[in-house]
Structure formats: C-alpha cells, structure tokens
Amino acid sequence: MLKVIDFTPKADWQWILDLEKNKLTLQMENCQIELEYKIRMLVFDFDSPLYFTLEDVINYNKLMETLPLVSFSEALSNKIILHILALELFHKPIMPQCWLFEVTTQTLQIINERSIYSLKSKNSKKHANYMIVELTDEFALCLLLDNKHEISAKKTFQQFHIVKVTKELLHPMWHEGQNNWISYQIS
Secondary structure (H helix, E strand, O other): OOOOOOOOOOOOOEEEEEOOOOEEEEEOOOOEEEEEEEHHHEOOOOOOOEEOOHHHHHHHHHHHHHOOOOOOOHHHHHHHHHHHHHHHHHEOOOOOOHHHEOOOOOOOOOOOOOOEEEEEEOOOOOEEEEEEEEEOOOEEEEEEOOOEEEOOOOOEEEOOOEEEEEHHHOEOOOOOOOOOOOOOOOO
16 A cells, blocks of 8 residues: 655654765654755754754745646655755755756746756756756756756766756756757746
8 A cells, every 4th residue: 555645844854864874864754755965965063853943844835835846746846845955954065067068059048046947968968857946146056856867878867966057057948758949937
C-alpha cells in the first residue's frame, strides 16, 4: 500500500544532520525526507535536530502559494519547496560553473527569481529545466527540477542539484520533444 505523506508544515518537523548518510534530512511525523545536500555544502550553527520555526512554516506556505509548481505532482512540489528552504537557511556560497553551459542565442529581456529556465550543457548538448532560487545583478543560483542533467559523458547532475551561472546562460524553459526554443516565462 502506498504511503501518503502529509506535507502540511508543522512545528514538530526537524532538520537533522544525518552523519551516516552525510546529508541533511527533514524528520516529519512518520517519515524522513532525505535532501540532496551533503553536509559539507551547508553551514550549520546549531546542534541537530533543529525544529521547524514559525518563520519556516510561513516561508513554506509562501513558497507553496507563489512558486510556478502547477505542472508538478504534489509530492514533487513539496520536495522542491523543502530544498529551497534548506538552501535559504543553510547553503554555503558556491562558485559559478559557467564553463559547463552554452550561452543562449536568445536574449531574455526579463529574468525573474523563482521562475523556470533551461541550461544547456556545453559538452553533451543536453538541456534541463532549473528554477532560479537566488538572483543577483550578475548571477543566478539555479535548482535542477528535472530528474537529471547530463553535463558530459562522465558528469551528471541529479534532481535538486544547485549550480551558479551568469544570466546569459539562461535559456527559455525547454519542453521534451521540442525542436526549437519557445520563448515564454512562468511568473
């Protein structure tokens, strides 16, 4: 029987550093969600476990209401939100990895935080969809939404991987089976 997970945020949820798996996890009522971030990628100034705060619950609900998640399942939408919250709370700054991706031939007039764009790998020529979770004048911190993104024959990013790139690498969102770029944004 398939177990239904209640993703309604509660004060008894806990952020836990799982030292055995070397990952951050979120303990919910009767289940544990393993986040994709290794402990070395994150900054902690607390002892594990750390309970969900009222601010965490507010931010969770705000993300649920404002993110463009209608095309994702409820479970995936909630996992995206949990990964974004973990990034906002704990992630260490990372260096850009622009050399991995192709520059877009189509200039995007407006780039919005929390919108979905595509990055195209320079080596494999494969593209995948990413959500911008942090935007500055020069850079975008992007969260991989697709199951994986083949960067080269030897390197593949898994879902929820983060990468920092310059804005000229952001392509319009890509749909599988598409032969050319469709220019539109989700807001």
